[in-house]
Ligand SMILES: NC(=O)C1=CN([C@@H]2O[C@H](COP(=O)(O)OP(=O)(O)OC[C@H]3O[C@@H](n4cnc5c(N)ncnc54)[C@H](OP(=O)(O)O)[C@@H]3O)[C@@H](O)[C@H]2O)C=CC1
């Protein structure tokens with residue numbers, strides 16, 4: 392295989408998991424992250440597990456973890472795995488160290504991260520990427536992949552040397568020519584992030600309650616209408632056709648649990664990355680998830696009251712840490728939709 396120096400900028404859940412898998416396949420990987428993760432990984436191996444029984448433990452040597460972007464010098468590929476609020480800073484720190492044309496994949500949720508990263512890294516070739524699965528840091532240094540799906544990124548010849556390393560690591564990376572559709576279709580699934588974060592319970596427990604599912608269905612329906620108006624095709628990323636998901640969400644619990652058995656084969660401990668942010672007292676990515684829907688609506692001269700309300704509730708929760716029962720949240724979301732409806736509708 393062609394040697395390929397892979398830098399992962401953002402040693403958190405996604406960065407450490409992907410890094411651990413690539414390292415376990417013998418890839419040349421350096422993680423760039425905070426000193427607190429470095430301290431953990433000096434005391435114990437980096438552990439990656441998945442829901443299918445995979446487990447890898449890797450003791451990192453000195454060169455495999457760095458706390459500053461200088462370590463990115465000579466990179467053949469950079470994966471950016473920081474949260475959306477840190478995108479510009481990541482780009483600014485990496486910029487002086489990358490060779491012109493270096494491929495950089497933004498493995499981040501939301502719509503605009505790759506574009507924002509490209510602005511901060513004008514000499515690099517920034518490509519949008521998509522991580523469909525959930526990764527939770529179960530213990531410090533132990534990253535667990537809890538749901539199905541494979542990685543996708545914008546197709547580009549510069550990724551050629553890296554692809555066999557991903558395949559060997561059991562992390563298929565699919566090249567796509569329709570990333571706007573991939574990213575918006577993933578965002579439709581991420582609309583559950585604020586609901587999961589506000590519920591305060593694991594994903595399985597939240598999705599088992601119809602009230603929470605109805606909130607998700609309302610946010611998704613609102614977004615699908617806007618995507619149709621904007622002419623952005625929606626693709627299927629799970630076993631259930633994406634357009635059918637809101638209908639599935641509205642079913643009564645007894646029927647939902649029967650029909651969505653596969654969707655609920657999520658690890659009982661898995662939660663959304665937005666819940667993790669709230670729990671850690673960090674600002675969330677809600678402005679880059681529901682906020683993108685509000686901006687899309689504005690660009691079309693329309694409104695997105697459900698997504699606007701969820702954005703507002705998450706910002707409140709960043710301060711108050713108030714959890715919402717399914718009934719309370721459903722009431723708040725329905726009220727927002729009704730207040731926005733023109734008279735007589
Ligand atoms: N977790 C998940 O299951 C999934 C997440 N995603 C998406 O992937 C992206 C990454 O998420 P996730 O891995 O959960 O995020 P994490 O917060 O776990 O990881 C990001 C890490 O990068 C660090 N970091 C940020 N800026 C810098 C910097 N300048 N220098 C060094 N380290 C830095 C952060 O430290 P600090 O916190 O101190 O800033 C943090 O440790 C997000 O866009 C998310 O939405 C997509 C699919 C699933």
Ligand SMILES: CC(C)(CO)C(=O)C(=O)O
Nearest residue numbers: 523524525581662663664
């Ligand atoms: C995988 C999924 C959809 C899990 O909620 C996610 O993207 C996240 O947590 O940010």
